[in-house]
Amino acid sequence: MVRFELKKVFSRFKNKMAVVILCVLMIVVSLLTMNRVYYTDENGNHTSGMQAAKSLREEKNQWRGYVTDKVLKKVLKEREEIYQTKEVLSEENTKEQDKAYAKTQGISSIVEMINTAFSPWRDYDGFAIDRISPEEAARVYERRISNLKEWLDSGEEYFPEGQKEFLIRQYETLETPFYYEYYEGWSALLQNISTFLLMLALIIGFLVSGIFSDEFVTKADSIFFSTKAGRNRAIVSKIKAGFFIVTGFYVVFVMLYTFIVLFALGMEGAGCPIQWDMWRSVYHVTFFEGYLFIVAGGYVGTLFASALAMIVSAAVHSTAAAVIMPFMVLCAFPFLSRIITLPGMCSFFPDQLLDIYNSLKESVLVEIGGKVMDTAGVILPVYLFASGVLFPVLYLIYKRAEVK
């Protein structure tokens, strides 16, 4: 029965077109993601994409390993040697500067980390590294904690005591030294994945929005509901079809996107901490774990929005109304937040599930029952549970449908 339900969905021209559009979007986003990795060759010429990733990987992996005090000092020394020539120091000679930069690409992320650590909070001073000694550079991990404490004490932003303690504890317990290797593939993947997940969620929502209402739209409802299974097993089959479409499409397209990007840009770096990319993150996760968190959030968001679309489809018997639902749930608040300042409670709305990347980067903390946590960590199980509740509701709504 599920097979027929799936056949109904995919035999429709509009749904076939939606799948084609999704494939095209995936290719476009993959290409854009691949072009996020840059490389500067020894002549100062810039490239991006697969070839750039290959060259950058070779450079960075020469520094593969834990970034200890010794490594930090060595990085400082290496950089000093490269940047001490007159040509490089000349501000007009950008070509020479590019050539010099080419030599530092292997350590560029470590340099950035030092610069960030010695910059004011929420700011970036690209020359901070020039003003510190090797001994100071070796204290980069301590600087991360002390910067946070200074900022919390400054009172620039208000944090309740519990949240302050949580932040400090998270910073202090983060495992150091960081492991370093080429991670640009994962970094690029994570930067664009939220956009791709949103498009994927909307198209999946579109695909499932007709599963229930099309019986009414095509006037096949009379026969459907007058059959033995019409008010029980057939509804379960429809729900299963919806669930399979959501899960199947989500898994397949996320895996395809991930595979394309990582195949082109390299899989190394999965075990590096996300702090290489998100210095202020409170999460103790690697790029791979961060990726799983983002993907899980996206899945729950897609499932929730699709379940709502199916409920509207079953309740109002209109595919058009159902299609709007995922847009309302996933796009309305991000759009509104660009126009007006939304209250804090909006960070609990389901659109946030599609934006776990930003939650990893800058957490919005919340205290529930004396326990401090990030909103992303709260909404994920909450909406997973809510989605689980929506399916029985969907069953009951459709079971009681009348043909007027």
Next chain:
Amino acid sequence: MELKFDNLTKEFGNFTAVDHLNLTMTKGVYGLLGVNGAGKTTLMRMLCTLLKPTEGRITCDGKDIFEMDGEYRKVLGYLPQDFGFYPEFTVKDYLLYISTLKGIPPAAARKRVKDMILKVGLSKAANKKMKKLSGGMKRRVGIAQAMLNNPKILVLDEPTAGLDPNERIRFRNLISELSEERLVLLSTHIVSDIEYIANEIWLMKDGKLMHKGRAEELIHSMEENVWECFVEKDLVSSFVKRYKISNMKSEMGGVTLRIISQEKPFENAVQAEPTLEDVFLYYFGEKAGDGNGAV
């Protein structure tokens, strides 16, 4: 098997579509006759569990059909008036899908679908997409789907609507053939269809049952006579205003009228043998001067 309507009522807001109906059906073909809005489709939809009654209940061998749920629908076959389908499905796929909905095991379903396709004469169109079928072919698929589970109760709502005369006769014969050993409720506007195949005819008006019985009984129940007369064209309008006219036939120099009237309407009028169409007009028709006069 016994189906019983017990004080059955369905209201849509202030409008009563079916009004306190009490009826019993056993094996045989029941023809439901009535004008548009008489409540025929609403009654059939309740019988197929598509609509819940506002009041009263329908029982099958003493059990409420809504409580029986799937057990009741297992023995039900329904061809609705507006027969919807999945346009991209082939005839075979569509029937296989409906078989699944009817709970027929896959192997049995394949055989049954093959048999039904043969029975309704769609062998050549079995792999055609539903959207490519003609109106008549779609109706045949409709009856095939209704018969897939070999139902004990068959509900056919306007099954011959929109068919050309050939298709209609063919279809009528098919229904007649399929109606053996089961309970069939058939609704139509086409009086002759019912006259040919129904064992008992129900006349419905404004949600109520006006009369029921065999065709001959209904004909005898008429308290007026049927007359035929030839009149000049100029006089037709005055006759239309005064009498229920069941037929008009233009001929050279005048019009032959078929009039339903207690008294002889015209000196030269000849009494004619009443038919079921006259009965329909007698109960549902209005003189052109009354109400909307839509006869």
